[in-house]
Amino acid sequence: MDMYDLIIIGAGPAGITAAVYAARKKMRFLMVSKDVGGQAAWSGDIENYTGYQFISGPELVHKFEEHMRTYSIDLKEGEAVSGILGSGDSFTVQTQTSGWQSKTLIICSGKRSRELGVSGEREFRNRGLTYCATCDGPLFSGKDVAVIGGGNSALDAALQMMRIARKVYLINNTAGLEGDAVMREKVAQSPIVTVVNDARVVSVQGEKMVSGLVIDHGGKQRLLGVQGVFVEIGLIPNSEFISGIEKNPLGEIIVDKYNQTSIPGIFAAGDVTDVPEKQIIIAAGEGSKACLSVFRYLAKQSSS
Helix, strand or coil, X not given: CCEEEEEEECCCHHHHHXXXXXXXXXXXXXXXXCCCCHHHHHCCEXXXXXXXXXXXXXXXXXXXXXXXXXXXXXXXXXXXXXXEEEECCEEEXXXXXXXXXXXXXXXXXXXXXXXXXXXXXXXXXXXXXXXXXXHHHHHHCCCEEEEECCCHHHHHHHHHHCCCCCEEEEECCCCCCCCCHHHXXXXXXXXXXXXXXXXXXXEEEECCCEEEEEEEECCEEEEECCCEEEECCCXXXXXXXXXXXXXXXXXXXXXXXXXXXXXXXXXXXXXXXXXXXXXXXXXXXXXXXXXXXXXXXXXXXXXX
16 A cells, blocks of 8 residues: 555645645645535635635635646545544555555544434435535525524525525524624515524424424424525534544544644644634635645654
8 A cells, every 4th residue: 555645634625725735845645535625615605715805605616626636636536534543654544445544644524514403304304404505595496494593604594595585584592693793784684584583493394395394482382384494503523533533522623733633643624623713714724734734744754
């Protein structure tokens, strides 16, 4: 089995940026990822990425990938990492079909959507219930929909859906919406959006497809007639495949200012880490930092 200098796990903003830096440093490296773009590909309108006053998530991911592919990068796409073995001088990254060895790793595996955990959720997944407004929003044109959540992800989904849906309910389980003030203002100004605070989802209703959502509001259950449900209640870090590494109670990998983890030779960047703000621009910056730290680490190892 060939030995790489570096294996980058994940091809979201952090992984892609790390790959660009690794290519420019002439490192011998490999990327392993189940997809390209990560959570950024699911984002709607982006107005806070420097250099672009306005760009959609898929468009920005296309720019990232286009930049990355200007270099000869070995990308194993469609491969989900199932485990990591080794320590010190060598690590083995395993998937269901193969395995590769490397002197160092950068984990950029990102996060996945958190589930509601209520009756009907799994039965109606992809039958009116979805976790991605960017991916599936157009399917609900002219329909009544509910967005579950109160942070930036939920606000982004509501902003997307209020352009194409007939009615949007924004169901939030706290006293008020969080997220960016600009996004909250846009939602508040829309005549088709109804915000329901202090509400809890009880169940998803329907036969073959979603036809309603039962919520508990003020201690009373209420049925909302909707044909679409968008779950935007947060994310879970994709960090289960690696054990023996220090994580916080949320499962995020703990890193220092150099993106080094508790295991020498393993670095991490982006939303899978405990870096507090989950933003595309921050993930990209963390990816560059992690790669530069790997370059210094390998230089020290070769000189010792």
